[in-house]
Amino acid sequence: MTPARAVDLSVQIGALRLRNPILAASGAFGYGLEFNHLVNLNRLGGFVTKGLSREPIEGAPPPRLYPTPSGMLNAVGLQNVGVRAFVAEKLPALRNFDTAVIANVFGYTLEDYVEVIRVLESAEGLAGYELNISCPNVKNGGRQFGSDPTLVSEVVGAARKAATGRPLWVKLSPLVTDIGLIARAAEEAGADALTVANTYPAMALDFHSGKSRLGSPTGGLSGPAIKPITLRLVWEARKAIQSPIIGLGGIETVDDVLEYLSVGASAVQVGTATFADPRVSERLVEALTKVLERDKVFTLNEIVVNFEAEND
Numbered sequence: 001m002t003p004a005r006a007v008d009l010s011v012q013i014g015a016l017r018l019r020n021p022i023l024a025a026s027g028a029f030g031y032g033l034e035f036n037h038l039v040n041l042n043r044l045g046g047f048v049t050k051g052l053s054r055e056p057i058e059g060a061p062p063p064r065l066y067p068t069p070s071g072m073l074n075a076v077g078l079q080n081v082g083v084r085a086f087v088a089e090k091l092p093a094l095r096n097f098d099t100a101v102i103a104n105v106f107g108y109t110l111e112d113y114v115e116v117i118r119v120l121e122s123a124e125g126l127a128g129y130e131l132n133i134s135c136p137n138v139k140n141g142g143r144q145f146g147s148d149p150t151l152v153s154e155v156v157g158a159a160r161k162a163a164t165g166r167p168l169w170v171k172l173s174p175l176v177t178d179i180g181l182i183a184r185a186a187e188e189a190g191a192d193a194l195t196v197a198n199t200y201p202a203m204a205l206d207f208h209s210g211k212s213r214l215g216s217p218t219g220g221l222s223g224p225a226i227k228p229i230t231l232r233l234v235w236e237a238r239k240a241i242q243s244p245i246i247g248l249g250g251i252e253t254v255d256d257v258l259e260y261l262s263v264g265a266s267a268v269q270v271g272t273a274t275f276a277d278p279r280v281s282e283r284l285v286e287a288l289t290k291v292l293e294r295d296k297v298f299t300l301n302e303i304v305v306n307f308e309a310e311n312d
Protein backbone atom coordinates (compact mmCIF):
# COMPACT_ATOMS: atom_id res chain seq x y z
CA MET A 1 0.00 0.00 0.00
CA THR A 2 1.35 3.47 -0.85
CA PRO A 3 1.56 5.75 2.18
CA ALA A 4 -1.07 8.53 2.41
CA ARG A 5 0.13 11.74 0.79
CA ALA A 6 0.90 14.39 3.43
CA VAL A 7 -1.05 17.62 3.18
CA ASP A 8 0.91 20.62 1.96
CA LEU A 9 0.19 23.80 3.94
CA SER A 10 3.03 25.80 2.40
CA VAL A 11 2.39 29.29 1.09
CA GLN A 12 4.39 31.67 -1.07
CA ILE A 13 4.81 35.25 0.18
CA GLY A 14 6.70 36.94 -2.63
CA ALA A 15 10.11 35.27 -2.76
CA LEU A 16 9.61 33.68 0.64
CA ARG A 17 8.20 30.18 1.01
CA LEU A 18 6.61 29.49 4.40
CA ARG A 19 5.99 25.96 5.70
CA ASN A 20 2.43 26.96 6.58
CA PRO A 21 0.40 30.17 6.78
CA ILE A 22 0.43 30.56 10.59
CA LEU A 23 2.85 33.03 12.17
CA ALA A 24 3.00 34.40 15.69
CA ALA A 25 2.52 38.19 15.67
CA SER A 26 4.85 40.92 16.82
CA GLY A 27 4.50 41.77 20.50
CA ALA A 28 2.84 38.49 21.44
CA PHE A 29 5.83 36.21 21.04
CA GLY A 30 8.80 38.14 22.45
CA TYR A 31 11.95 37.22 20.56
CA GLY A 32 10.68 33.66 20.04
CA LEU A 33 13.19 32.11 22.42
CA GLU A 34 10.97 32.73 25.45
CA PHE A 35 8.42 30.34 23.93
CA ASN A 36 10.82 27.56 23.02
CA HIS A 37 9.94 25.45 26.09
CA LEU A 38 6.22 25.66 25.26
CA VAL A 39 6.01 25.69 21.48
CA ASN A 40 7.76 23.74 18.76
CA LEU A 41 9.00 26.75 16.81
CA ASN A 42 9.83 24.52 13.84
CA ARG A 43 6.12 23.75 13.37
CA LEU A 44 5.15 27.40 12.81
CA GLY A 45 5.11 29.15 9.47
CA GLY A 46 7.28 31.65 11.30
CA PHE A 47 7.09 34.39 13.88
CA VAL A 48 7.54 38.14 13.98
CA THR A 49 9.82 39.57 16.67
CA LYS A 50 8.85 42.27 19.12
CA GLY A 51 9.38 45.66 17.44
CA LEU A 52 13.06 46.61 17.23
CA SER A 53 14.33 50.17 17.51
CA ARG A 54 17.68 51.87 17.04
CA GLU A 55 18.23 52.18 20.81
CA PRO A 56 16.77 50.08 23.66
CA ILE A 57 13.40 51.34 24.95
CA GLU A 58 12.22 50.81 28.54
CA GLY A 59 8.57 51.11 27.64
CA ALA A 60 5.45 52.43 29.32
CA PRO A 61 4.57 52.38 33.03
CA PRO A 62 2.31 49.58 34.33
CA PRO A 63 -0.40 48.42 34.05
CA ARG A 64 0.31 47.62 30.40
CA LEU A 65 -2.59 45.30 29.67
CA TYR A 66 -6.31 45.60 30.38
CA PRO A 67 -8.98 43.09 29.31
CA THR A 68 -12.05 44.52 27.55
CA PRO A 69 -15.18 42.72 26.27
CA SER A 70 -13.89 40.29 23.61
CA GLY A 71 -10.58 42.04 23.46
CA MET A 72 -7.57 43.50 25.17
CA LEU A 73 -5.98 46.91 25.50
CA ASN A 74 -2.23 47.22 25.61
CA ALA A 75 0.18 50.07 26.18
CA VAL A 76 3.61 48.48 26.23
CA GLY A 77 5.35 51.54 24.87
CA LEU A 78 7.34 49.48 22.36
CA GLN A 79 9.72 48.17 25.03
CA ASN A 80 12.60 46.30 23.42
CA VAL A 81 16.28 45.51 23.82
CA GLY A 82 17.31 47.57 20.78
CA VAL A 83 18.46 46.25 17.44
CA ARG A 84 22.13 45.72 18.36
CA ALA A 85 21.35 43.64 21.47
CA PHE A 86 18.85 41.64 19.41
CA VAL A 87 21.55 40.80 16.86
CA ALA A 88 24.18 40.02 19.51
CA GLU A 89 22.08 38.22 22.14
CA LYS A 90 18.93 36.77 20.53
CA LEU A 91 19.62 36.04 16.88
CA PRO A 92 22.48 33.54 17.40
CA ALA A 93 20.17 31.17 19.33
CA LEU A 94 17.35 31.68 16.83
CA ARG A 95 19.59 30.33 14.05
CA ASN A 96 19.19 26.86 15.61
CA PHE A 97 15.54 26.81 14.57
CA ASP A 98 14.08 25.99 11.20
CA THR A 99 11.43 28.68 11.15
CA ALA A 100 11.06 32.00 9.37
CA VAL A 101 12.11 34.79 11.73
CA ILE A 102 10.72 38.15 10.62
CA ALA A 103 12.22 41.21 12.33
CA ASN A 104 9.63 43.87 13.16
CA VAL A 105 11.21 47.30 12.68
CA PHE A 106 10.05 50.72 13.88
CA GLY A 107 11.30 54.23 14.42
CA TYR A 108 10.31 57.82 15.04
CA THR A 109 12.16 59.25 12.02
CA LEU A 110 13.01 57.94 8.55
CA GLU A 111 16.62 57.66 9.64
CA ASP A 112 15.64 55.44 12.59
CA TYR A 113 13.97 52.90 10.29
CA VAL A 114 16.90 52.91 7.89
CA GLU A 115 19.45 52.48 10.68
CA VAL A 116 17.62 49.51 12.23
CA ILE A 117 17.49 47.78 8.84
CA ARG A 118 21.14 48.62 8.16
CA VAL A 119 22.18 46.84 11.38
CA LEU A 120 19.97 43.83 10.57
CA GLU A 121 21.21 43.57 6.97
CA SER A 122 24.65 42.44 8.11
CA ALA A 123 23.22 39.78 10.46
CA GLU A 124 22.46 36.20 9.47
CA GLY A 125 19.34 34.26 10.33
CA LEU A 126 16.43 36.48 9.33
CA ALA A 127 13.82 35.65 6.69
CA GLY A 128 12.62 39.22 6.25
CA TYR A 129 11.54 42.52 7.75
CA GLU A 130 8.17 43.82 8.82
CA LEU A 131 7.94 47.60 8.98
CA ASN A 132 5.60 48.88 11.70
CA ILE A 133 4.39 52.22 10.30
CA SER A 134 1.89 52.94 13.10
CA CYS A 135 4.44 55.17 14.81
CA PRO A 136 4.43 58.95 15.20
CA ASN A 137 6.85 60.78 12.90
CA VAL A 138 8.46 63.21 15.34
CA LYS A 139 9.80 65.40 12.52
CA ASN A 140 6.28 65.77 11.11
CA GLY A 141 4.32 67.01 14.11
CA GLY A 142 3.84 63.47 15.41
CA ARG A 143 1.63 62.35 12.55
CA GLN A 144 1.65 58.58 12.11
CA PHE A 145 3.80 57.39 9.19
CA GLY A 146 1.00 55.02 8.22
CA SER A 147 -1.73 57.66 8.13
CA ASP A 148 -0.83 59.39 4.89
CA PRO A 149 0.16 57.97 1.47
CA THR A 150 3.04 60.44 1.02
CA LEU A 151 4.60 59.55 4.37
CA VAL A 152 4.04 55.85 3.59
CA SER A 153 5.88 56.23 0.26
CA GLU A 154 8.76 57.99 1.96
CA VAL A 155 9.26 55.52 4.79
CA VAL A 156 8.72 52.40 2.66
CA GLY A 157 10.94 53.79 -0.13
CA ALA A 158 13.76 54.51 2.33
CA ALA A 159 13.39 51.09 3.97
CA ARG A 160 13.33 49.39 0.56
CA LYS A 161 16.64 51.00 -0.39
CA ALA A 162 18.18 49.83 2.89
CA ALA A 163 16.71 46.32 2.71
CA THR A 164 18.61 45.04 -0.28
CA GLY A 165 18.95 41.45 0.82
CA ARG A 166 15.59 40.47 2.23
CA PRO A 167 11.83 40.70 1.71
CA LEU A 168 10.12 43.76 3.12
CA TRP A 169 6.64 43.46 4.61
CA VAL A 170 4.82 46.64 5.60
CA LYS A 171 2.40 46.49 8.52
CA LEU A 172 -0.41 48.97 8.03
CA SER A 173 -2.23 51.02 10.61
CA PRO A 174 -5.97 50.28 10.65
CA LEU A 175 -6.76 53.90 11.49
CA VAL A 176 -7.10 55.21 7.93
CA THR A 177 -10.07 56.26 5.86
CA ASP A 178 -8.97 54.44 2.70
CA ILE A 179 -6.80 51.38 3.29
CA GLY A 180 -6.58 50.78 -0.48
CA LEU A 181 -4.83 54.11 -0.99
CA ILE A 182 -2.31 53.37 1.74
CA ALA A 183 -1.80 49.79 0.53
CA ARG A 184 -1.08 51.02 -3.01
CA ALA A 185 1.40 53.61 -1.74
CA ALA A 186 3.27 50.90 0.18
CA GLU A 187 3.23 48.51 -2.78
CA GLU A 188 4.44 51.15 -5.23
CA ALA A 189 7.25 52.15 -2.86
CA GLY A 190 8.55 48.58 -2.90
CA ALA A 191 6.77 46.50 -0.24
CA ASP A 192 6.89 42.76 -1.04
CA ALA A 193 3.85 42.06 1.14
CA LEU A 194 1.49 43.91 3.43
CA THR A 195 0.53 42.98 6.98
CA VAL A 196 -3.02 44.12 7.79
CA ALA A 197 -3.28 45.36 10.49
CA ASN A 198 -2.06 46.79 13.78
CA THR A 199 -4.16 47.55 16.89
CA TYR A 200 -6.87 50.26 17.10
CA PRO A 201 -6.15 53.26 19.36
CA ALA A 202 -8.59 53.03 22.26
CA MET A 203 -9.01 53.76 25.95
CA ALA A 204 -10.52 52.39 29.15
CA LEU A 205 -10.97 54.24 32.40
CA ASP A 206 -12.22 53.91 35.94
CA PHE A 207 -14.79 56.67 36.29
CA HIS A 208 -14.57 56.55 40.13
CA SER A 209 -10.96 57.66 40.09
CA GLY A 210 -11.08 59.27 36.66
CA LYS A 211 -7.89 57.37 35.85
CA SER A 212 -6.94 55.28 32.88
CA ARG A 213 -7.03 51.50 33.40
CA LEU A 214 -3.59 51.50 31.81
CA GLY A 215 -0.43 53.24 32.93
CA SER A 216 -0.87 55.42 29.80
CA PRO A 217 -3.97 57.42 28.79
CA THR A 218 -4.59 55.30 25.69
CA GLY A 219 -3.62 51.91 24.30
CA GLY A 220 -4.18 49.61 21.34
CA LEU A 221 -7.26 47.39 21.09
CA SER A 222 -6.76 43.82 19.83
CA GLY A 223 -8.42 40.41 20.01
CA PRO A 224 -11.77 39.06 18.73
CA ALA A 225 -13.40 42.49 19.15
CA ILE A 226 -11.44 43.83 16.17
CA LYS A 227 -11.72 40.82 13.86
CA PRO A 228 -14.76 41.96 11.83
CA ILE A 229 -13.20 45.37 11.22
CA THR A 230 -9.80 44.05 10.21
CA LEU A 231 -11.34 41.35 8.03
CA ARG A 232 -12.96 44.14 6.02
CA LEU A 233 -9.64 45.98 5.81
CA VAL A 234 -7.93 42.88 4.39
CA TRP A 235 -10.70 42.49 1.82
CA GLU A 236 -10.42 46.15 0.78
CA ALA A 237 -6.62 46.02 0.61
CA ARG A 238 -6.90 42.85 -1.50
CA LYS A 239 -8.98 44.69 -4.09
CA ALA A 240 -6.43 47.51 -4.25
CA ILE A 241 -3.13 45.65 -4.66
CA GLN A 242 -1.53 42.55 -6.19
CA SER A 243 1.08 41.81 -3.50
CA PRO A 244 0.50 39.13 -0.87
CA ILE A 245 -1.33 40.14 2.32
CA ILE A 246 -0.77 38.73 5.79
CA GLY A 247 -3.95 39.18 7.83
CA LEU A 248 -4.19 39.55 11.59
CA GLY A 249 -6.64 40.72 14.16
CA GLY A 250 -8.57 38.56 16.62
CA ILE A 251 -7.62 35.17 15.23
CA GLU A 252 -8.32 32.35 17.70
CA THR A 253 -9.74 29.45 15.70
CA VAL A 254 -9.14 27.65 12.43
CA ASP A 255 -12.36 29.21 11.08
CA ASP A 256 -10.89 32.65 11.78
CA VAL A 257 -7.81 31.63 9.75
CA LEU A 258 -9.94 30.40 6.84
CA GLU A 259 -12.02 33.60 6.85
CA TYR A 260 -8.88 35.72 6.48
CA LEU A 261 -7.62 33.47 3.68
CA SER A 262 -11.03 33.68 1.97
CA VAL A 263 -10.98 37.48 1.76
CA GLY A 264 -7.53 37.39 0.20
CA ALA A 265 -4.83 36.91 2.82
CA SER A 266 -2.04 34.48 1.90
CA ALA A 267 -1.03 33.94 5.53
CA VAL A 268 -2.08 35.09 8.99
CA GLN A 269 -0.57 36.08 12.31
CA VAL A 270 -1.83 35.39 15.81
CA GLY A 271 -1.33 37.95 18.57
CA THR A 272 -3.64 38.34 21.55
CA ALA A 273 -4.82 34.69 21.57
CA THR A 274 -1.24 33.77 22.52
CA PHE A 275 -1.70 35.45 25.91
CA ALA A 276 -4.43 32.94 26.85
CA ASP A 277 -2.74 29.97 25.16
CA PRO A 278 0.94 30.29 24.25
CA ARG A 279 0.60 27.20 22.02
CA VAL A 280 -2.29 28.59 19.99
CA SER A 281 -0.28 29.08 16.76
CA GLU A 282 0.99 25.50 16.82
CA ARG A 283 -2.53 24.24 17.58
CA LEU A 284 -3.85 26.19 14.60
CA VAL A 285 -1.32 24.47 12.33
CA GLU A 286 -2.54 21.10 13.66
CA ALA A 287 -6.19 22.12 13.25
CA LEU A 288 -5.61 23.34 9.69
CA THR A 289 -3.90 20.06 8.81
CA LYS A 290 -6.91 18.17 10.19
CA VAL A 291 -9.35 20.24 8.14
CA LEU A 292 -7.50 19.38 4.93
CA GLU A 293 -7.28 15.70 5.88
CA ARG A 294 -10.98 15.64 6.78
CA ASP A 295 -11.90 17.15 3.41
CA LYS A 296 -9.42 14.86 1.65
CA VAL A 297 -7.58 17.71 -0.06
CA PHE A 298 -3.84 18.30 -0.12
CA THR A 299 -3.37 22.03 -0.53
CA LEU A 300 -4.88 25.18 0.94
CA ASN A 301 -5.96 26.39 -2.48
CA GLU A 302 -8.38 23.50 -2.69
CA ILE A 303 -10.16 24.46 0.51
CA VAL A 304 -10.14 28.24 0.65
CA VAL A 305 -13.35 29.67 -0.72
CA ASN A 306 -12.68 32.78 -2.74
CA PHE A 307 -15.03 35.35 -1.22
CA GLU A 308 -14.78 37.56 -4.31
CA ALA A 309 -15.78 34.78 -6.68
CA GLU A 310 -18.63 33.68 -4.40
CA ASN A 311 -20.04 37.21 -4.23
CA ASP A 312 -19.78 38.27 -7.84
Ligand SMILES: Cc1cc2nc3c(=O)[nH]c(=O)nc-3n(C[C@H](O)[C@H](O)[C@H](O)COP(=O)(O)O)c2cc1C
Pocket: 025, 026, 027, 028, 050, 051, 072, 074, 076, 078, 104, 132, 171, 197, 198, 199, 221, 222, 223, 224, 226, 248, 249, 250, 251, 269, 270, 271, 272, 273
Ligand atom coordinates in the same frame (compact mmCIF):
# COMPACT_ATOMS: atom_id res chain seq x y z
C1 LIG B 1 0.97 43.34 23.95
C2 LIG B 1 1.06 43.65 22.49
C3 LIG B 1 2.26 44.17 21.98
C4 LIG B 1 2.37 44.47 20.61
N1 LIG B 1 3.55 44.96 20.12
C5 LIG B 1 3.68 45.18 18.78
C6 LIG B 1 4.92 45.63 18.21
O1 LIG B 1 5.93 45.78 18.90
N2 LIG B 1 4.97 45.88 16.87
C7 LIG B 1 3.87 45.70 16.06
O2 LIG B 1 3.97 45.92 14.84
N3 LIG B 1 2.69 45.25 16.56
C8 LIG B 1 2.57 44.99 17.89
N4 LIG B 1 1.37 44.54 18.39
C9 LIG B 1 0.21 44.38 17.49
C10 LIG B 1 -0.01 42.93 17.10
O3 LIG B 1 1.11 42.39 16.40
C11 LIG B 1 -1.28 42.78 16.23
O4 LIG B 1 -1.15 43.58 15.07
C12 LIG B 1 -2.56 43.18 16.93
O5 LIG B 1 -2.53 42.85 18.29
C13 LIG B 1 -3.81 42.54 16.29
O6 LIG B 1 -3.76 41.14 16.29
P1 LIG B 1 -4.44 40.24 17.48
O7 LIG B 1 -5.86 40.68 17.58
O8 LIG B 1 -4.27 38.81 17.04
O9 LIG B 1 -3.68 40.55 18.72
C14 LIG B 1 1.25 44.24 19.75
C15 LIG B 1 0.06 43.70 20.29
C16 LIG B 1 -0.04 43.40 21.62
C17 LIG B 1 -1.33 42.82 22.15
